[in-house]
Amino acid sequence: MKFLIFLIFLLFPYLSFAQIPVKEIKNEEVWQGKIFIDGIVAVRNSGKLIIKEGTEVIFKTIDIDDDGIGDSELYVEGEIYVYGTENFPVIFTSDKPVKEPSQWKYVMVNHAKYAYFEHAIFESAFSGLQIHFTKGVVKNCIFRSNVDGFRFSTANIYVCNNIMTKNKHGIRYEERDSKGIIEYNHIFDNEIGIFPVTACYNMVIFQYNAIEKNGYNIKVGYEQKKDLTFKNNYFGMVFERDIKKTIYDKNHDKHLPKVNFKPFLKKNILRSRIKCLENGY
Amino acid sequence: MFRKWLLIFLTTFAIGLNISYACVGKTIYIGHISSLENEIIGNILSRLITERTGTSVKLKKFSNTNALFQAAVNGEIDLFMFDSNEIKTIVQTTDFEKAKTDINTKFNLVLLKPVYETKAGYNVPIIRKDTLKKFPALPRLIEKLNGNLAPQIISELTKEVDRRGIKDIVREFLKSKNLI
Numbered sequence: 001m002k003f004l005i006f007l008i009f010l011l012f013p014y015l016s017f018a019q020i021p022v023k024e025i026k027n028e029e030v031w032q033g034k035i036f037i038d039g040i041v042a043v044r045n046s047g048k049l050i051i052k053e054g055t056e057v058i059f060k061t062i063d064i065d066d067d068g069i070g071d072s073e074l075y076v077e078g079e080i081y082v083y084g085t086e087n088f089p090v091i092f093t094s095d096k097p098v099k100e101p102s103q104w105k106y107v108m109v110n111h112a113k114y115a116y117f118e119h120a121i122f123e124s125a126f127s128g129l130q131i132h133f134t135k136g137v138v139k140n141c142i143f144r145s146n147v148d149g150f151r152f153s154t155a156n157i158y159v160c161n162n163i164m165t166k167n168k169h170g171i172r173y174e175e176r177d178s179k180g181i182i183e184y185n186h187i188f189d190n191e192i193g194i195f196p197v198t199a200c201y202n203m204v205i206f207q208y209n210a211i212e213k214n215g216y217n218i219k220v221g222y223e224q225k226k227d228l229t230f231k232n233n234y235f236g237m238v239f240e241r242d243i244k245k246t247i248y249d250k251n252h253d254k255h256l257p258k259v260n261f262k263p264f265l266k267k268n269i270l271r272s273r274i275k276c277l278e279n280g281y
Numbered sequence: 282m283f284r285k286w287l288l289i290f291l292t293t294f295a296i297g298l299n300i301s302y303a304c305v306g307k308t309i310y311i312g313h314i315s316s317l318e319n320e321i322i323g324n325i326l327s328r329l330i331t332e333r334t335g336t337s338v339k340l341k342k343f344s345n346t347n348a349l350f351q352a353a354v355n356g357e358i359d360l361f362m363f364d365s366n367e368i369k370t371i372v373q374t375t376d377f378e379k380a381k382t383d384i385n386t387k388f389n390l391v392l393l394k395p396v397y398e399t400k401a402g403y404n405v406p407i408i409r410k411d412t413l414k415k416f417p418a419l420p421r422l423i424e425k426l427n428g429n430l431a432p433q434i435i436s437e438l439t440k441e442v443d444r445r446g447i448k449d450i451v452r453e454f455l456k457s458k459n460l461i
Contacts, residue, residue: 222333
């Protein structure tokens, strides 16, 4: 009897998933044109997904578990290469005409072999893109109208020249064992520009970004312990005292660590020179 | 032997499925009595926790204090506010310190520091022991409401609800206190 109860306990998450259709990709697959995702598409460890320029990946809005977050998702354990171009970006979006956050779940890259995203647009998701335990490059993408635009933890990442706007959090991260560079991104009009939640140790370098006009440009999570460094970024202001007001750290709550943002840029560098590394980090 | 292998297979299977489930994040369930005042307090707690820790929070309404308390004991909710006198009634003592210990040992619930004084007692946040283990920073965060909430303030917020929604009022209140 105990054994039976334990089995039911183990399978409980599966029971709620049972109704969500899952399609698996175990070999190389190329997407172009319009692709509809109704449920979960999982690129398994042996799989490789290439998405060509101009492709629209449309996630059906379903919420079987009724948690307010759409259930359709793209889950990657193998490799993913997204090759949008400036004129023909790849779009990850919902099937709804009016785009709102959480209509679909996310593109989740987790314990994967490699991830490359160039000129992609992520909109109306819970998290546009999440990268965990994976090496990845994210360049020239747009993250808009999501709860979390871009989210990562324990990743080796190069994130350059992206736009994060109209999200609850432009970038949300738990650094843990991550390393990498986040540079030349324009992070504006989000509730929170950057949200370091916890376990951040300054191993991911934020530099030459324009982080401006957000509810808070940076908000430190309550469980974050170490002081954080965000040097050489532009905050849309030229006076230190004004910038401080846009950063929720020790100045707002004595239990939080400090954010060191000096020296800061007094001009928006994105208007003059952007040099993303060719092959990433 | 068959049972052992079946168990190993299913455990692996279940863990695999949980990966996707887990990455939306942990969720804390807050319970409250079905009244406007309590709904406002629940929303204040919810907003404070979710904004400061990034954790998802969901609210659950209950028709009376017994159902609310029982839901916490059963693990349907993680956190709720309760009147100190009701706590004493449940564990049948007049001594609040003894009530605190009894609640902990009998029901696996932990009383946090009272948030504000009511007419005849205190309004006290109560959290499940297992939730506290997962979120050890919560007591210190919730304590920040201490001195910022009072029956008079809640009454003022209640009057505002008709003009604007609860969410906006709660957000503005927490912002005005520099809590989010």
